[in-house]
Amino acid sequence: MNNMDCNNSVVLSFSVDSYHGPRMGRHNMMLEMSKYLKVIFCRQIFTADEVREKLFKTKRIQCCQMIKNNFYSFDPGISYFSTYRHHFVNHYQFRRYANKIKKEFSIHENNNVILYIWHPSLYWVLDCFRYDILIYHIYDDYASYSDMSSGQKDRIRKIERNIIDKCDLVFSTHPSLLDNFETYGKGFFVGNGVDFELFNSDRSVAKDYIDIEKDAKDIIIGYVGRITSKLDFELLADLLDLNSNLKLVLVGPIVNISKDDMSTLDLLLSKRCVYWFGEKRVEDLPSYINGLDVCLLPYKIGDNHVHSIYPLKLHEYFSCGKPVMATIFNKFLHDEFSDSIIWGGVEKWSEALSSRELLNELSRFSEDRINIARNNSWKRRVDVVLDHVAQIERGRQ
Numbered sequence: 001m002n003n004m005d006c007n008n009s010v011v012l013s014f015s016v017d018s019y020h021g022p023r024m025g026r027h028n029m030m031l032e033m034s035k036y037l038k039v040i041f042c043r044q045i046f047t048a049d050e051v052r053e054k055l056f057k058t059k060r061i062q063c064c065q066m067i068k069n070n071f072y073s074f075d076p077g078i079s080y081f082s083t084y085r086h087h088f089v090n091h092y093q094f095r096r097y098a099n100k101i102k103k104e105f106s107i108h109e110n111n112n113v114i115l116y117i118w119h120p121s122l123y124w125v126l127d128c129f130r131y132d133i134l135i136y137h138i139y140d141d142y143a144s145y146s147d148m149s150s151g152q153k154d155r156i157r158k159i160e161r162n163i164i165d166k167c168d169l170v171f172s173t174h175p176s177l178l179d180n181f182e183t184y185g186k187g188f189f190v191g192n193g194v195d196f197e198l199f200n201s202d203r204s205v206a207k208d209y210i211d212i213e214k215d216a217k218d219i220i221i222g223y224v225g226r227i228t229s230k231l232d233f234e235l236l237a238d239l240l241d242l243n244s245n246l247k248l249v250l251v252g253p254i255v256n257i258s259k260d261d262m263s264t265l266d267l268l269l270s271k272r273c274v275y276w277f278g279e280k281r282v283e284d285l286p287s288y289i290n291g292l293d294v295c296l297l298p299y300k301i302g303d304n305h306v307h308s309i310y311p312l313k314l315h316e317y318f319s320c321g322k323p324v325m326a327t328i329f330n331k332f333l334h335d336e337f338s339d340s341i342i343w344g345g346v347e348k349w350s351e352a353l354s355s356r357e358l359l360n361e362l363s364r365f366s367e368d369r370i371n372i373a374r375n376n377s378w379k380r381r382v383d384v385v386l387d388h389v390a391q392i393e394r395g396r397q
Helices: 025-033 048-054 089-105 150-166 196-201 207-211 233-242 260-267 280-292 312-319 331-336 346-352 354-364 366-374 379-397
Strands: 011-013 038-043 063-068 071-075 112-118 132-139 169-172 188-189 221-223 248-251 274-276 294-297 322-324
Touching: 025 038, 025 379, 071 132, 071 294, 169 379, 188 379, 196 280, 196 312, 196 366, 221 280, 221 312, 233 260, 233 346, 233 366, 233 379, 248 280, 274 366, 280 312, 312 322, 312 366, 322 346, 346 354
Parallel strands: 011 038, 011 112, 038 071, 112 132, 132 169, 169 188, 221 248, 221 294, 248 274, 294 322
Antiparallel strands: 063 071
16 A cells, blocks of 8 residues: 555445444454545445335434544435435435535545445446545345346346446455456455454453353353354254253344244244343454354355355454354355364264363364464455555556
8 A cells, every 4th residue: 555645545435234233344344444544434325215214213314423543434314315216316316425425524536535335236336436446345146135036136247247347456255256257357355354353352251151051061052143044043953952961152133034944043042051142242242252162153055145155253253262163054165264163064063062072172273263363354354455456556657
């Protein structure tokens, strides 16, 4: 970044969600980037349905806030909305919102603007802002959702191709996400990282673990993250049925879950050896991971989406030095961390969890896991992104 005037540079980051929502990779990436450049994290304007929902809430919606020095969040008010049918209304609203952001943050022609797009639905941003560098960061296979028609999937792919054609850089959180497009040598894999200092420095254990009844032979296994239909609840139930020495802890909100999966989850939660501690602040997550003997990535094999995800919790677990067990849900991660994770299912996991002695053997390699996390921090991720930005700047001189 030595070739850019950092005092005159601004990153306009556009996402479908607010910075104040559940913490995702894009939030962490932009927060880390603000240590080098001014970053404005902007939420997509609301849909008409979202506006109707928020009209009944008294909480102030529009929010321009400095989160940390050099990092700002900007959420639209309900007067900024889009519709599914009236494109001329959308065009007008997009322009209004863009002008509001320019005025609020005094963005002018002399600024070096890095426009950072996180979702294909934000294609309109390209026509509303002048930019020096355009970046598209892919974190999901948006056209693979099963509830979409073939026409909707084709439209999303077309929008993504149009964005990529105009981009200077394309990043993805999983290598396979770049396989859907021709990126002309400007596409690069940048996996999700971790706030290493946060997750490695805290060695405390959450007070909730006091409520767990256990003896010396018991082993506490757990999952810390959003509890969704991507998780294999039947596998977890089978694992507990076969191993009476296990206690299962789940930490996180229950969201985006189907009716059938909710029924299966209810049965799992009804077991006496299962504890759900609910959603917690990001700052408190290390203490919940510290209370576990083994951490889990119990994703469904063959799910439309998990084959191309890079879970945030992987390096959060590693930062705390914990052994990790995972289903073979993702070929890339399986190959990348073949020796650092116990891959398999009920049989393989049961073998490793059969005794405290075997578990102690796993724990011997905690420093190796910590070093992996250190090398996959958000700082390392941002360094990669900014190095590519610097190369573009050098090429233009």
